[in-house]
Amino acid sequence: MITFYQFGNSVCCQKARITMSEKGLEWEAVEVNLFRNEQYASDYLKINPKGVVPAMIHDGKAIIESTLICEYLDDVYPTPRLIPPDPFLRTQMRLWSKMVDEGLHEGISEISFSAMFRERLKNSTPEEREVRFRNIGDPRRRDRFKSTYELGTQSPFVLYAVANYYKAFKSMEKALTGRGPWLLGEALSLADINMMPYVARLYYLGLLDVWIADLPAVRAWWQRTQQLPSYIAGLVAPMKPQEVEEMAKHGPKIRGELQDLVGQVASLQAQFQPVPA
Numbered sequence: 001m002i003t004f005y006q007f008g009n010s011v012c013c014q015k016a017r018i019t020m021s022e023k024g025l026e027w028e029a030v031e032v033n034l035f036r037n038e039q040y041a042s043d044y045l046k047i048n049p050k051g052v053v054p055a056m057i058h059d060g061k062a063i064i065e066s067t068l069i070c071e072y073l074d075d076v077y078p079t080p081r082l083i084p085p086d087p088f089l090r091t092q093m094r095l096w097s098k099m100v101d102e103g104l105h106e107g108i109s110e111i112s113f114s115a116m117f118r119e120r121l122k123n124s125t126p127e128e129r130e131v132r133f134r135n136i137g138d139p140r141r142r143d144r145f146k147s148t149y150e151l152g153t154q155s156p157f158v159l160y161a162v163a164n165y166y167k168a169f170k171s172m173e174k175a176l177t178g179r180g181p182w183l184l185g186e187a188l189s190l191a192d193i194n195m196m197p198y199v200a201r202l203y204y205l206g207l208l209d210v211w212i213a214d215l216p217a218v219r220a221w222w223q224r225t226q227q228l229p230s231y232i233a234g235l236v237a238p239m240k241p242q243e244v245e246e247m248a249k250h251g252p253k254i255r256g257e258l259q260d261l262v263g264q265v266a267s268l269q270a271q272f273q274p275v276p277a
């Protein structure tokens with residue numbers, strides 16, 4: 001029996017739901033409304049002391065961190081295998097989860113926040129805002145959050161977000177060119193599933209082509225992904241029409257600014273020179 005604590009449109013919840021769908025699992029969903037600060041409710045903190053979604057209870061044990069939830073599911077329900085058995089390929093698969101956990105997750109929070117949630121937070125009550133800021137225990141996370149709240153796309157954290165996506169898409173293009181159809185080759189793996197929600201969010205914000213307009217292999221991967229039944233069941237189907245509308249409405253407002261930032265990152269990359277041996 002799986003109990004899955006989630007919030008509809010959260011990227012890390014989508015990742016775990018795609019994994020569960022790929023394996024044909026059934027689960028009971030419990031909504032933790034992040035806009036009502038339910039992630040900080042004392043009962044929920046007993047399950048996930050980090051005060052974030054997702055969390056999963058399986059056989060009475062709480063499992064947190066979406067990357068670990070997906071790996072746990074693959075260990076416990078090995079069909080179909082989403083972690084390659086080959087040790088080298090496993091390291092390749094984990095490089096993609098590291099890319100998400102060490103860059104894209106923060107990146108998409110910054111981009112989504114500056115496009116949509118910033119405005120929502122500005123319109124929330126001073127009490128709700130106060131709880132939000134007070135409960136960011138980690139100093140770096142607090143600085144990031146405040147910076148994007150105050151500066152929007154002018155926050156340096158949005159530039160870092162754009163740069164992380166730039167690197168990720170270039171790596172995807174390289175991995176998929178002349179190979180594929182999936183990131184590790186023939187078989188779909190957690191490498192692909194890790195990336196899907198982070199690409200999908202940009203798509204729904206109307207911003208994806210800012211990065212991938214000239215990356216044909218990534219575009220083909222994205223077309224394939226959109227046909228995948230587990231992607232549809234785990235990400236598309238649970239989305240509410242108003243969430244889709246909100247993304248489509250607010251994303252394009254920051255498009256020009258993001259295009260400028262991509263240009264800045266590209267010229268920085270162009271200055272990179274390997275040191276001759």
Ligand SMILES: N[C@@H](CCC(=O)N[C@@H](CS)C(=O)NCC(=O)O)C(=O)O
Pocket residue numbers: 010011012013034039051052053054064065066067101105
């Ligand atoms: N590394 C964590 C990140 C979890 C995370 O940041 N979740 C977001 C939603 S995608 C959240 O719950 N945010 C609530 C908050 O920041 O208060 C994971 O992958 O599970």
